[in-house]
Every structure is written in structure tokens, then in C-alpha cells.
Amino acid sequence: MTAAPTSRGRVVASGVGLDYDGSTALDDASIEVHAGEFFTLLGPSGSGKTTLLRIIAGLLDPQRGRVAIDDVDVTHTPTQKRDIGFVFQNYALFPHLTVAENVEFGLKIRKVRSDARAARVAEILELTALGGLGDRYPAQLSGGQQQRVALGRALAQRPRVLLLDEPLGALDRALREDLGAEIRRIQQEAQTTAIYVTHDQDEAFILSDRMGVMRDGRIQQIGTPEELYRAPNDLFVATFLGKTNLFPGEVVETTSAGTVVRIGDSLVTARPHATSDATSVYCSVRPEQLVVSDTVPTGHHKLISAVVTDSRFLGQRQTVRLAAEGIQCSADLDPYGPVPAVGERITLSVRIGESALVPRETA
Numbered sequence: 436m437t438a439a440p441t442s443r444g445r446v447v448a449s450g451v452g453l454d455y456d457g458s459t460a461l462d463d464a465s466i467e468v469h470a471g472e473f474f475t476l477l478g479p480s481g482s483g484k485t486t487l488l489r490i491i492a493g494l495l496d497p498q499r500g501r502v503a504i505d506d507v508d509v510t511h512t513p514t515q516k517r518d519i520g521f522v523f524q525n526y527a528l529f530p531h532l533t534v535a536e537n538v539e540f541g542l543k544i545r546k547v548r549s550d551a552r553a554a555r556v557a558e559i560l561e562l563t564a565l566g567g568l569g570d571r572y573p574a575q576l577s578g579g580q581q582q583r584v585a586l587g588r589a590l591a592q593r594p595r596v597l598l599l600d601e602p603l604g605a606l607d608r609a610l611r612e613d614l615g616a617e618i619r620r621i622q623q624e625a626q627t628t629a630i631y632v633t634h635d636q637d638e639a640f641i642l643s644d645r646m647g648v649m650r651d652g653r654i655q656q657i658g659t660p661e662e663l664y665r666a667p668n669d670l671f672v673a674t675f676l677g678k679t680n681l682f683p684g685e686v687v688e689t690t691s692a693g694t695v696v697r698i699g700d701s702l703v704t705a706r707p708h709a710t711s712d713a714t715s716v717y718c719s720v721r722p723e724q725l726v727v728s729d730t731v732p733t734g735h736h737k738l739i740s741a742v743v744t745d746s747r748f749l750g751q752r753q754t755v756r757l758a759a760e761g762i763q764c765s766a767d768l769d770p771y772g773p774v775p776a777v778g779e780r781i782t783l784s785v786r787i788g789e790s791a792l793v794p795r796e797t798a
């Protein structure tokens with residue numbers, strides 16, 4: 436899916452920083468979110484996601500840097516003048532108002548005429564699939580329904596930007612998947628920019644056009660889910676976005692086919708290693724990229740020889756554990772194809788130019 440073609444809702448944060456009592460919560464954070472884009476801030480707890488989102492919202496004043504929405508500097512603009520909508524983890528609905536009244540609330544504050552209000556509420560209830568529930572009170576709704584009301588309330592005033600801070604955090608797993616897909620659909624239909632905070636990598640992958648991975652108050656890397664997964668710049672991003680096998684190596688040279696690294700007595704051509712001049716690197720190979728065979732297949736380079744220590748059928752994949760020269764690895768194989776037996780000695784290889792290199796010192 437591509438971002439909706441709208442020209443409203445471009446968000447730029449430049450060099451934004453904030454300290455709490457001398458300790459840095461957010462350091463030199465810069466993002467550029469395109470109009471209509473679904474952009475996710477992904478990172479572990481305490482990495483500064485909420486701080487950055489609250490600064491964009493105008494709920495926190497940054498000590499450094501600037502925020503602009505549609506090229507207008509809003510760094511010191513009050514929240515209510517930023518034309519944004521919010522959704523938080525705890526739904527924060529008004530318990531004494533019905534679903535329809537909750538959605539209508541912001542429109543009333545803004546003195547929208549009552550016939551226009553009624554039409555907009557009906558539209559929003561339709562958009563959020565809450566059609567029959569307008570007269571219920573929040574306490575009469577499930578968690579997922581309450582979160583849809585919160586989303587509808589945030590969208591009622593057609594904000595330029597929708598900010599969501601772990602909105603699925605309080606829901607159980609199955610509901611999270613369903614509502615995650617709903618949030619993406621509603622955002623696309625409403626043609627609004629979304630900035631979404633989560634610590635859940637699966638959620639980020641399902642929802643995002645692009646994402647920024649955060650760690651210790653810094654944005655480590657920005658890209659599409661695929662770019663970040665296939666070509667992480669550092670060890671943190673490589674390991675935070677799913678499992679990987681790390682083979683220590685030394686950079687030998689860079690060719691047109693990629694960067695050549697020596698791993699043991701093998702030479703492996705990996706993706707071009709352009710973001711760092713480190714020569715001590717890890718060659719990062721995802722479990723599904725690791726090829727387990729007797730000999731090295733064409734188009735592949737040998738990594739190391741290994742012995743199979745464990746093999747498990749997991750339905751969609753066969754996970755094989757391997758040990759070699761002090762390295763433990765795991766490979767996800769096709770359970771319908773040939774699977775090596777425990778104790779067997781095999782060769783591990785990877786497709787030429789497919790693995791990623793990350794500097795070793797950024798552990």
C-alpha cells in the first residue's frame with residue numbers, strides 16, 4: 436500500500452532534544468514524515484518514543500531543536516492550535532458521554548453547527564465500524580471498541596496529523612492484530628498523516644510505510660521495514676528487528692558486487708558496507724537466509740562448517756540449531772524440503788551480496 440495522496444500533514448522535527456534533571460531523554464532527534472504517511476517510532480521501553488511524540492504534540496517543550504507541520508514552525512505553538520489528533524494506550528474516553536457524544540465532543544468545543552456535527556459523527560461511526568453503537572456508554576464496550584471510539588474522536592476534526600502512543604498496548608494479541616489492520620485502513624481512508632509509537636516489531640512491520648528505530652533517546656536508523664530488516668546499519672537495529680546470526684569477520688575490500696569479508700578461511704561478499712569504516716564487523720545472516728547443505732550451492736558463499744545440534748518442526752518452518760567454532764546459529768528451513776539430522780556435519784552458506792555487515796564495536 437502507498438501513502439494517500441494528500442498535501443497536508445507533513446511533519447519535520449529537527450535536532451529535537453530534551454533532558455530530565457540532567458539526564459537526556461531525547462538527543463538530537465530528526466525525522467521527516469511525509470503527508471499521508473504512516474510513520475512509526477519503534478524502540479524498547481525508555482528509548483524516548485513518547486518524549487518525541489509529546490514534543491510533536493506540543494505537550495512537552497523541547498529544550499533543543501524545532502518542530503514544523505506543513506512548513507509552519509510550531510515549536511512553541513500550543514497543542515490545540517497544532518491541528519492534531521491523539522490516541523493513547525488508555526482510551527481516556529469520557530465515561531458519562533455516549534459513543535456518539537464522545538466523537539462529537541471536539542466538534543462542539545469548536546462550535547461546529549449541529550447539523551454538520553451530526554453528519555460528521557455519522558461519518559466517523561461508519562469509518563470506525565461503530566455504526567450501531569452510538570448510544571452506548573464506554574463501560575458497555577470492549578477494549579477494542581473503546582479504542583475505535585478514541586480513534587474516531589481523534590479523527591472527527593480532520594486533523595492534519597494523528598499521533599498514536601501504543602494504542603494497542605492494553606489489548607490481547609488477537610485483538611491487537613485485528614485493530615492494527617483497522618487503524619491502518621482508517622488512517623488511509625481519512626487521508627491523514629500518522630505517527631505511531633510502539634515497542635512491538637511485528638506491529639511496526641504490519642502498519643508502517645517507514646519507521647525510525649530508537650535507542651537511548653536517539654534515532655538509530657530510518658527506513659521502510661524492508662530496508663531496516665535487510666540492511667541494518669548497526670548491531671542494535673539488526674538484533675532488535677528479529678533474529679539474526681552474527682559471524683565475526685574482517686573487511687577485505689569493497690567491489691561492485693558488495694563488500695568482501697573474511698570469515699574464518701572463507702571470503703563472503705555481503706551488501707555494500709557504506710555507513711561505517713569499521714573493518715571488524717559482524718556478517719548478519721537471518722535464520723531464513725542461512726543455507727544448510729553438503730556443498731556450497733551456486734550463487735552462494737560458504738560461511739563456516741557446522742554440526743546440527745537440534746532440529747524442531749514448528750509448522751511453518753523447521754528450525755535447526757547448529758554449532759561451529761564457538762558460534763551458535765539457527766536456520767529456518769522449509770519443513771517440506773530435506774532437513775539434516777542431528778549430529779550431521781554440514782556447510783553453512785549465504786547468497787552472494789545478501790547478508791548485512793554491522794560494525795562490531797557498537798555492541
Ligand SMILES: Nc1ncnc2c1ncn2[C@@H]1O[C@H](COP(=O)(O)OP(=O)(O)O)[C@@H](O)[C@H]1O
Nearest residue numbers: 455459460478479480481482483484485486487
Ligand atoms: N517525567 C519524567 N521525568 C523524568 N524522566 C522521565 C520522565 N518521562 C520520561 N523520562 C525518562 O526519559 C526517557 C525516555 O522516556 P520515554 O520517552 O517515556 O520512553 P518510551 O516512550 O520509549 O518508553 C526514559 O529514560 C524515562 O525514564
Ligand SMILES: [Mg+2]
Nearest residue numbers: 481484485486
Ligand atoms: Mg512510551
